[in-house]
Amino acid sequence: MRKVLxxxxxxxxxxxxxxxxxxxxxxxxxxxGGAAIYGMAAMRGxxxxxxxxxxxxxxxxxxxxxxxxxxDAEKAVNAYNALKDWGMQLxxxxxxxxxxxxxxxxxFADRIFAxxxxxxxxxxxxxxxxxxxxxxxxxxxxxxxxxxxGGKGFAKKVAVIWKNDDVYSKGIRDTFVETAPKFGLEVVSxxxxxxxxxxxxxxxxxxxxxxxxxxxxxxxxxxxxxxxLAQAKAMDYAPKWFGVDGMDGILTMEGFDKSLAEGxxxxxxxxxxxxxxxxxxxxxxxxxxxxxxxxxFAADGYDCVYAYCQALTQAKATADMSAEExxxxxxxxxxxxxxxxxxxxxxxxxxxxxxxxxxxxxVIKDGAYVGLD
Amino acid sequence: MIFLNYFxxxxxxxxxxxxxxxxxxxxxxxxxxxxxxxxxxxxxxxxVCFYAVSRYEFPPFVGVILAMFVCTVLGMLVERLAYxxxxxxxxxxxxxxxxxxxxxxxxxxxxxWSSNPKxxxxxxxxxxxxxxxxxxxxxxxxxxxxxxCVVIMIVLSLFISKTRxxxxxxxxxxxxxxxxxxxxxxxxxxxxxxxxxxxxxxxAGALLCSAYPTLMPTTGALPGIKAFTAAVFxxxxxxxxxxxxxxxxxxxxxFAKAYISSQLSDAVVxxxxxxxxxxxxxxxxxxxxQEKV
Numbered sequence: 001m002r003k004v005l006x007x008x009x010x011x012x013x014x015x016x017x018x019x020x021x022x023x024x025x026x027x028x029x030x031x032x033g034g035a036a037i038y039g040m041a042a043m044r045g046x047x048x049x050x051x052x053x054x055x056x057x058x059x060x061x062x063x064x065x066x067x068x069x070x071x072d073a074e075k076a077v078n079a080y081n082a083l084k085d086w087g088m089q090l091x092x093x094x095x096x097x098x099x100x101x102x103x104x105x106x107x108f109a110d111r112i113f114a115x116x117x118x119x120x121x122x123x124x125x126x127x128x129x130x131x132x133x134x135x136x137x138x139x140x141x142x143x144x145x146x147x148x149x150g151g152k153g154f155a156k157k158v159a160v161i162w163k164n165d166d167v168y169s170k171g172i173r174d175t176f177v178e179t180a181p182k183f184g185l186e187v188v189s190x191x192x193x194x195x196x197x198x199x200x201x202x203x204x205x206x207x208x209x210x211x212x213x214x215x216x217x218x219x220x221x222x223x224x225x226x227x228x229l230a231q232a233k234a235m236d237y238a239p240k241w242f243g244v245d246g247m248d249g250i251l252t253m254e255g256f257d258k259s260l261a262e263g264x265x266x267x268x269x270x271x272x273x274x275x276x277x278x279x280x281x282x283x284x285x286x287x288x289x290x291x292x293x294x295x296x297f298a299a300d301g302y303d304c305v306y307a308y309c310q311a312l313t314q315a316k317a318t319a320d321m322s323a324e325e326x327x328x329x330x331x332x333x334x335x336x337x338x339x340x341x342x343x344x345x346x347x348x349x350x351x352x353x354x355x356x357x358x359x360x361x362x363v364i365k366d367g368a369y370v371g372l373d
Numbered sequence: 374m375i376f377l378n379y380f381x382x383x384x385x386x387x388x389x390x391x392x393x394x395x396x397x398x399x400x401x402x403x404x405x406x407x408x409x410x411x412x413x414x415x416x417x418x419x420x421v422c423f424y425a426v427s428r429y430e431f432p433p434f435v436g437v438i439l440a441m442f443v444c445t446v447l448g449m450l451v452e453r454l455a456y457x458x459x460x461x462x463x464x465x466x467x468x469x470x471x472x473x474x475x476x477x478x479x480x481x482x483x484x485x486w487s488s489n490p491k492x493x494x495x496x497x498x499x500x501x502x503x504x505x506x507x508x509x510x511x512x513x514x515x516x517x518x519x520x521x522c523v524v525i526m527i528v529l530s531l532f533i534s535k536t537r538x539x540x541x542x543x544x545x546x547x548x549x550x551x552x553x554x555x556x557x558x559x560x561x562x563x564x565x566x567x568x569x570x571x572x573x574x575x576x577a578g579a580l581l582c583s584a585y586p587t588l589m590p591t592t593g594a595l596p597g598i599k600a601f602t603a604a605v606f607x608x609x610x611x612x613x614x615x616x617x618x619x620x621x622x623x624x625x626x627x628f629a630k631a632y633i634s635s636q637l638s639d640a641v642v643x644x645x646x647x648x649x650x651x652x653x654x655x656x657x658x659x660x661x662x663q664e665k666v
Contacts, residue, residue, distance in 0.1 A: 034589055036488040164636050191635040196595045199389075199585040202382035203630040206375060223490045223587055230586060234501065234512065253587075255427055255492035 021319035022061035023312065023326075025050070025305070026083035027092030027117075028103055033070035034223065035096050037249045038297045042095045042117045045294060045301030048285050053309050060312045061319070062305065069094060073102040080106050088112060089323045090330070092304055093131065095297065097121035097138075097168045104131045112323045113330040115307060117300035120245070121167045125353035130327050132334050132353040134300045134307065134343065136269065138171030141244050143179045144359045145172070145217065145267050150183025152361075152372075154240055154265075155215035159189035159208030161201070161228065163220050172219035172244055188213050193224065201228045205237055215240040222250035229260040241265065248295045251367060258367035265363045269343040270299035271371045279342045293368075296343070303341035310339060374508050379631045380624065385515035387623020389581050391522045393600030394607070394615035396573040399529060402610035403542045403566040406464065409471040410451060411574055412597020413478035416590060418444045418575030419493065419582040420486055426494050433496035433579075440575035448571020449564055456567075457560065475594070482590035490589045493582035518580045525573060526616050533612075542566060546610075606646055608659020617657055 027046070029039030043066045050064045065086060067079035076099030083091070091107055093116030094100035100119030107114040108128040115132045116124060122139055125131050136144065149155060160177065163169040173190075180187050188211040191204040205228065208216050216232075216239050218225050225247055232238070243266040250261055272283050272293050282302055286294040294302075311333035317326055339347040344357030361372030393415060400408045418440040425436035455474050459467050497517050501510040533539040541562045544552040553559050581596060582588050600619065607618025622642060629641035649657065 030488075032483055033488045034490070034591065191630075193635065194639065196599065197626060197630070197638055199596070200382060200386045200627065203379065203627055204635060206378060207631070210375065223589075226490075226492065227585060227587060235510070253490055253492055255423075255494060257492070 022054070022063040023308075023317075023319050024065070024087050024089045025062045025092060025308065026065045026067070026080075026086065026088035026090075027094065028067050028069040028076045028079040028083070028099060029095035030071035030099075031066065031068040033072075035071040035221070037252065037295075038118065039066075039068075039071075039095045041249075041295050041297035042092075042301035044286065044290055045282075045298035045303075046092065046117070046305050047301075048282065048289070049302045049305035049309075052285075053305065058309075058313070059318075060309050062308075064305075066092075069096075069099045069103075071096050071099060073099050076100070076103050077106060079103075084110065084112070089319070089321070089326055090308060091115075092117060092301070093124070094119055095301075097124060100124045101167075104128055107131055110323070111327045113327040115304050115334070117304045118245075118297050121171050123167065128353065129351070130331055132349055133355050134304050135245065135296075135355070136357075136359065137354045138168060139175040140354070141267065141359075142172040142175030142177075142219070145219075145242060145244060146176050146179045146183050146185060148267060148359070148361055149215065149217070149242060150180070150185050154242070155213075156184065157186050157188045157211070157213050157215075158242075159191075159211065159213035159216045159239070160187060161191050161193070161204045161208070161216060161218055161220070163194060163198070163224065164192040165194040166220070168221075168246065169219050176217060176219065198224050199227065201231050202235070204228075205232050205235060208239065209235075209237045213239055215242055218243045218247065220244075221246040222248070222253070226250055226253060226256060226260070229264070230257075233260060242267075245269075245296050248297070251364065251369075252292060252295075258364075261364045261367075263363065263365075265361060265372065267359045268296045268362055269357055269359055270294075270296040271360050271362060272299075272369060273371055274342075278340075282342050299342045303339075303343050303347075306341055307334075307339045307347075311337060374505075377509055379627050381509065381511055381515070383624030383627035384519070384620060385512065385584065385623070386627060387603075387620035388515060388518040388522055389577070389584055389596065389619075390600045390603040390622050391616045391619025392518060392525070392573070392577040392580055393596060394604040394619045395522070395525055395529070395612065396570045396577060397597075397601050397604040398607075398609055398612060398615040399573065400566055400570040401604070402612070403546045404456075404563050405546065406456065406467050407471060407601070408456075408567075408570065409468070409597070409601075410474040410478055411570065412593035412595075412600070413475050413482070414444050414448055414451075414571050414574040414593070415578040415581060415597065416482060416588075416593030417447060417478065418578030419588050419592060420482065421575070422496070422579045423491060423493055423582070423588055426496070427491075433494075437496065437576065437579045440579060441572045444571040444575035444578075445568045448567045448574070451571075452564055452567040457563075460560075475597075479590050479594065486590065488589060490587045493586040493588045495583040495586065496579055497583065512584075514580065514584045518584065521576060521580065522616055522619075525576070526612055529569075529612050538562070538565065602643070602646060605656055606649060608653075608656030611656070611658045611660070614656055614658035621657075 050062045069076035080103045091114040093114040162173040241264040247266045315329040421440040422436040425431045501512040603618040603622040607614030630638040
């Protein structure tokens with residue numbers, strides 16, 4: 001009798017264990033520091049997806065953990081190691097490019113599969129078979145921007161202002177300048193700035209203006225962009241402005257005069273105004289929890305978790321598998337599957353980890369993002 | 374005309390460097406130490422001003438006074454806790470402490486005010502004086518910064534050369550031991566120096582963020598380094614030197630960006646600095662004296 005009881009208890013214990021087991025999903029992000037707005041958004045987006053998936057009660061469950069990397073490569077590796085000690089099986093890489101280049105190398109060496117929501121530099125995935133991106137790789141953002149501007153006939157003469165100590169900015173600028181002529185664009189002025197001389201943009205703007213640029217392309221984050229917009233206004237220069245995903249967030253800066261950003265266009269895969277059920281549901285939940293409209297980073301984080309869920313379900317993976325086993329299965333799934341998420345339909349991945357999906361043009365109107373198409 | 378516009382841009386950038394450099398040079402001139410935390414005191418001043426004006430809707434003038442008060446207290450506190458115990462220590466130890474203090478202030482600011490950049494409301498509005506039928510424009514903030522620089526420069530120079538406290542400061546600067554023997558309270562004098570320097574930092578913070586309106590915990594750090602360069606350029610310890618150095622640094626930076634290459638502007642600025650220091654090791658207006666760092 002006792003034996004039976006014991007074995008029954010054992011069975012119970014084992015099954016409850018299997019039932020309660022969740023995939024340990026870890027990522028590093030700037031939760032403090034200048035880039036925290038991106039890190040917090042991606043983490044919150046991922047958390048919503050994790051909660052939704054766990055509540056559905058399917059076979060796949062997640063336990064999510066984020067560590068702060070303050071947008072610093074060295075701290076990101078420390079954060080990654082902390083996650084590894086915790087027993088991370090699947091990784092969300094890092095949120096920003098520089099730290100993710102460092103953690104992606106660790107992911108590759110440790111054979112822990114990574115899907116980064118938003119680290120977009122080409123070096124993140126380069127030469128690593130197990131690192132994938134949910135966002136566009138930088139070079140593609142440059143090409144897509146040139147194609148969009150030229151295709152829509154926004155301008156013929158464009159100026160580019162970019163940050164020359166930032167891989168993100170440089171990556172986009174390089175392909176933009178290279179492909180611009182193909183789409184009938186002439187780059188009439190090209191100027192740079194860097195940490196330490198990123199306060200005064202009068203020279204860059206004067207040069208764009210005197211060379212007759214009708215549109216200024218700003219491949220950079222929103223903080224310097226906000227200064228550029230303010231200084232252009234002070235000198236009565238009003239070209240069209242075109243930004244990339246880093247521009248996302250400009251409207252949520254405390255004290256920012258939203259009229260400065262009126263008419264600024266940006267290319268981003270996520271449109272919070274979209275009317276499909278998936279986006280509506282996500283936007284509503286995010287607003288309920290955090291009191292603001294989710295940006296593209298939140299959407300990327302959200303999609304990453306759902307993509308993992310789909311891949312794990314299709315691969316019939318279980319939470320007791322090692323990170324290395326999961327890695328092999330995930331590589332197989334991600335290179336073959338098609339995913340539908342809030343950042344795009346028919347999302348597919350190439351073997352090198354780059355994503356293909358259609359970018360959406362957005363414009364800032366009356367202090368909010370509106371779809372251009 | 375574009376040349377003149379660039380020149381004015383250079384002056385506006387330079388005036389910001391100048392006003393920060395005045396604080397650096399003042400503390401260095403008297404206490405003979407490099408207060409690397411100066412840039413971060415500027416940041417604290419800017420935050421105090423930001424909250425006073427944006428959140429509690431005080432008039433900008435009150436915001437600046439409040440920031441000066443907080444920064445003065447903060448500056449004296451920093452001096453008391455971090456620098457005074459090291460008065461007899463080698464200057465290298467003090468230098469490292471100052472760098473540590475700088476990081477301490479930055480990280481405390483991160484915890485208190487988070488990293489999200491805030492847009493600073495200009496204390497004088499965003500208008501500009503238009504000259505030559507609008508072809509040239511000098512923004513109000515630039516005019517205010519330059520006037521503030523000149524006033525501060527004159528008042529400081531008079532204070533140091535004419536008043537008893539100023540004389541005590543100069544005595545401490547020349548020889549602390551001898552000054553003490555003459556009955557000067559060296560600790561109080563140095564404390565006063567920090568109080569003045571930090572009060573100036575608050576003014577600089579409000580002006581810096583009015584001109585370039587994004588405010589983050591790291592806002593003061595890089596302009597602080599540039600202003601330190603400007604102070605060295607003009608001759609560290611010399612008050613008119615800091616003013617001249619700041620303006621020249623700003624103008625050189627903008628001209629380098631405009632006429633050489635925007636990618637090389639910092640390289641050009643520092644190349645000019647090296648050349649100046651090779652020709653005049655004490656800086657443009659500096660006195661030839663033994664360096665302690």
